[in-house]
Amino acid sequence: MRKTSYESPSADSIIFNIIRNEGSINRTDLVANTGFAKSTVSLQINKLIETGIIQEIKPKKSENTVRKLQIEIVPDAGYVIGVFLGIHRLSISLFNLRMETILEAVYDLESILNPEFINRLIIKKIDLLISEAKIQKKSLWGIGLGFPFPVDFHQGISEAPPNLPLWHQYPVQAIYENHFSCPVLLDNDVNVMALGEAYSGIAQDENDFIFVKVGNGIGCGLFMEGRVYRGAKGSAGDIGHIALDRETKLCHCGNIGCLETIAAAPSIAQKGLEVAMTGDSPILQKKLAKNHKVTSKDVGEAAQMGDMFALRIIKESGKNLGSVLAKLVIFANPGMVVIGGGVTKSGTLYLSAIREEILRKATHIATIDLQIRYTDLQDKCGPIGSGRLIIEDIFSSRNFTKTIEGKFNIPNALQDNNGKFL
């Protein structure tokens, strides 16, 4: 029997999140926005001011002629960390409660094969960042982790693909919770990047979009009706293993013709290497002679310089990705497709090829207002998204009271008989 579930957000969480969304707002507008009684708004505002999480300030004369008192989040009441792990790169950013970046750090990695080593490293680097920022550990309100493999979001454990066997069912979230004693959430890289785009990137006005990451693999984050959609088992968006019916190349997953095998960076680089070795592409031949390798970026650059064979490789890859995306666009009818990941560095010819194929193969209604764009956040997308993952969760109506109670010594006057926050 299907049951409808009800979430009844508390007045304080509604008011706090409106302040957070608006940046700053006065009491009159809060009453208008919430529909709450003036007395309710006053009670809740005074309560929240007393905890120290919001403040009421006089705006500068030039900003506001009426000079109504403006309420805003106290930015340094707390902090969150966003960690984004790539195959060869680790990004860690520290944000205040307004999601303004306080400090950020990026590290190159040899390999992420060993989870024990990698998690120890990340913890060390977070500790370093906190101490550099001169922040007390208890001011850390949460950590969001974006990792480059499937995860069980609800349990906070990783579910690794065949090439990273040691990560399989590794209790990632618990390790960080134990060390930092704060809320931690783990999600895969593309879901976190979709969140980054949704809150800080080009998809801020879209309620329904898909974020496609093309790098060493191909994956996709689904943002539907304003939320990340994960599917029944959390594997939604795993599009790298959608097969192209015409193709015959064996994928490491055991199936044939998987998109990842045909259109991701290693495939572009491999095809580039071939035309470099035959000499068909003089530009790539020179690159190979100089660097002893050809990257997907090299192929993109050669294509933009007019190299015919490089051009064909880029166009073919974009077309293959576009062909799969056309089907998904028909199925899910997103308002935007955002393309991110390393391959976007190959230049916009790749984007054009993707666009062309989606428009050619998807239905009229699904493409008439569809935007197909490269991310403009680039490498910032991941750590921002990881920060969003945790900050939206700790301030959600479900967790708001717990978050506030855990962080402040609530004055007696604000507690009920059981010591709970009123």
Place this chain on the structure above:
Amino acid sequence: MRKTSYESPSADSIIFNIIRNEGSINRTDLVANTGFAKSTVSLQINKLIETGIIQEIKPKKSENTVRKLQIEIVPDAGYVIGVFLGIHRLSISLFNLRMETILEAVYDLESILNPEFINRLIIKKIDLLISEAKIQKKSLWGIGLGFPFPVDFHQGISEAPPNLPLWHQYPVQAIYENHFSCPVLLDNDVNVMALGEAYSGIAQDENDFIFVKVGNGIGCGLFMEGRVYRGAKGSAGDIGHIALDRETKLCHCGNIGCLETIAAAPSIAQKGLEVAMTGDSPILQKKLAKNHKVTSKDVGEAAQMGDMFALRIIKESGKNLGSVLAKLVIFANPGMVVIGGGVTKSGTLYLSAIREEILRKATHIATIDLQIRYTDLQDKCGPIGSGRLIIEDIFSSRNFTKTIEGKFNIPNALQDNNGKFL
């Protein structure tokens, strides 16, 4: 700037919908289920009893040893209508507020080309059903419509495909609202069928599933996180026009190799006709001689009798559908795929072929717990889903107060100074 939206359901709507979900429940359990104070529950219950929409009754001795008073919906306090329009068939059902079927009627149709004629017919048949059930027009609380073409759900107008030009931007919802003076919602057939499965069919325990209808066309309803997902422009699930890369057949949409052209009922019938005419299939040859036509059902029956050529047609069609569904299963990771529509009458060989191809081509994680089944509601699915479409909407937290206010003379004691329901 992305803004989080908040819906704060009222206490009465929460309580009413719990009663509706549970069938019957006592006050103590309501307090436990809602977390509301006993006094709040009492106040709201008494108020709702006074309106006549719920009642408190003594259970029979055998049912309940404690014999606590049980609260339940007054089933005949109101009614809703579910209309399901097919290309050749119209189904209309009348439900009470518990969604129990009071009366149902089915009519064959020659054609649905003319919207004026069809809507006038449907209105006449609804009037007939209401008068047969001896129900006053004001007891009709809402009408849900499931129509076999794309619709603009928010505007309540149809957006017809090329073969039904007169329906394009036809103000369907407004016509019914004007005639019946009650809330009306219009959605496409597959979304409505997905709702039917979600509330009354085999998908009652699934929060995430896709419903695939295979008949004269192929379409799909997406049920995600407990709700129908419609996409940015309302065209989500329009999978009939996803192309099979290998195929070359021209579709009426202008593209090549669309799934609908390869795997829907007309294509099965056409292939059946061919092997009937060549004599390759003696069974279908006889059918053709007798009926002067071959249907997809004929092909299914011949296949189940072991006819090799019919078997191959059914298997090929199932395989082609399965091949597209495998991609969508990877992308959306549903917990269940429900197959409905006329082609399910061709027997379970078709289902087996679909299953085989999905399991072969989709990823391990997306298929490990995936169920792939035929609907068990069959033709009831549509009208039940249309009824659900409207009843879930009128009792949603957004509309609950309006619904109750519109239907009852609220006693003065229950009104505030502005005459609003307290």
